[in-house]
Amino acid sequence: MASKKKKTTPEQLKYQQLQQKHELKRPVLKNCIKAFFVGGLICMICQAVSFFYIYYFNFTEQTAGNPTVATMVFFSMLLTGFGVYDRLGQFAGAGSAVPVTGFGNAVISAAIEHRTEGLVLGVGGNMFKLAGAVILFGVVSAFFVALIKTLLGVWGVL
Amino acid sequence: MLQGHQSWIFANRPMIKATGVSGGPFEANGNLANEFDLLHEDLWMGEETYEKAHRVLLEEAMHAALSKVDCQKEEVQFMMAGDLINQLTPSNLAARTMQIPFMGLYGACSTSMESLALASFIVNYQGAKRILSGASSHNAAVEKQFRYPTEYGGQKPPTAQWTVTGAGVALVCENDGTKGVPVTTSATIGKVVDMGITDPFNMGGAMAPAAADTIIAHFRDRQIEPSYYDLIVTGDLGRIGQKATYELLINSGLKINSNQFKDCGLLIYKDNQPVQSGGSGAGCSATVLYGHLLNQMKKGIYSKILVVATGALLSPLTFQQDESIPCIAHAVAIETEGGME
DSSP states (O other), rough: OOOOOOOOHHHHHHHHHHHHOOOOOOHHHHHHHHHHHHHHHHHHHHHHHHHEEEEEEESSSTTTTTHHHHHHHHHHHHHEEEEEEEEHHHHHTTHHHHHHHHHHHHHHHHHHHHHHOIIIIIIIHHHHTTTTHHHHHHHHHHHHHHHHHHHHHTTTTE | EETTTTEEEEEOEEEEEOOOOOOOOHTTSSTTGGGGSSSSSTTTOOOOHHHHHHHHHHHHHHHHHHHHTTGGGOOOEEEEOOOOEEEEEEEEHHHHHSSOOOOOOOOOOTTHHHHHHHHHHHHHTTSSEEEEEEEEEOHHHHHHSSSSSSTOOOOTTTTOOEEEEEEEEEEEOOOOOOOTTTEEEEEOOOOOOOEEEEEEEEOHHHHHHHHHHHHHHHHHEEEHOOOOOSEESSSOOOOHHHEEEEEEHHHHHHHHHHHHHHHHHHHHTTTTSOOTOOOHHHHHHHHIIIIIIHHHHOOOOOOEEEEEEEEOOOHHHHHHHTOOOOOOOHHHHHHTTTTTO
């Protein structure tokens, strides 16, 4: 395999330094604070929903996860459809992208976007174009974590 | 006539007899809303898909230009247009409706000046009496192709730019001696410049060297000073690209004044609109030039301007394959007939 990084010529380097001076930087600290609070708020709502399922239905702390996730994804889909979630995303960044609501947004936004190309090839073929990578690497990493846990159990470490 | 290395002089001074400009809801809330012929309050524009809505923008701009001078589409020899969508779909669809012999052009956001330069060249040498030349973009259709779904909640960095929903069209005609009509006098075709910028959310920064290269070439070829023009306006460099271009021009020894150097991407929207570094897209330079700037020329505020439309020639594929962003810029000089010589 050839090296992916091409050599930068001195002329390119000189311009890139000039450009760096003018480039507007991401306000990292401000973004982190906003992400912390919005992300925290979303998780707090999740916790409330989870308690709701435990107290009003026959769910335990272990089993309440599934209906909670489904409810939150449903809410995020509604917000995406009403055109609110992308604005929240611009404000909160990772705060609204990392929780499960961000996953729901990635799925439904792609589905809405490609509705014009039909249900099968459009919605079906493109729904997971953003979230597909999350599912793939999520499942693969879960497999390896479970494998390590099992092996540690067999060896008597855990 | 070729002058210098890469510039044309249009001795017969083709006229921009009429222009048509259409826009979307975001532009209607912008800084230049009054300069549009037609504005839509809905991104769908009564169509089923964004691509079809994109086509409507271009068709309406063309009809607007033709109706201003009572010209029938049968009297137009050629149509030259382009956009940012794969295979120039919206322009092709509009050409199907218009039934005017068609040449599709792709220069990303520099398409507006690529097509005006070529149209002027053809008209200048009697290749046509009338040519419709234009460019268009549609925010949602372009985002769909180049970036994420429109409703996806990803955070855009402050270097990102907002794709203009709009089309700008010029009816380029043989000069019939009418006074006060803008004419094209020269053009400089740019070369592709790549300074190794890879961030697709910083297109202004990537395009700046191409803009500077074409501007420097224009003044070298034409052997004039920047003070010849009242205004040198770039297409969609945005905040970062404009500052970088200005610095490159100053470093090259060109005596350019910051007051005479503007950017369409910074003119079109209000400061409080969430567009990060400014407007962009093939429709950006086309709507601002054919609407706002030519109106200003007709009012006599400017009599000589140089329009430099810049284009980032990236694709979603090249970005994923770790290519840097190749960029280009084309310049066309527009003067008002009867203006001071």
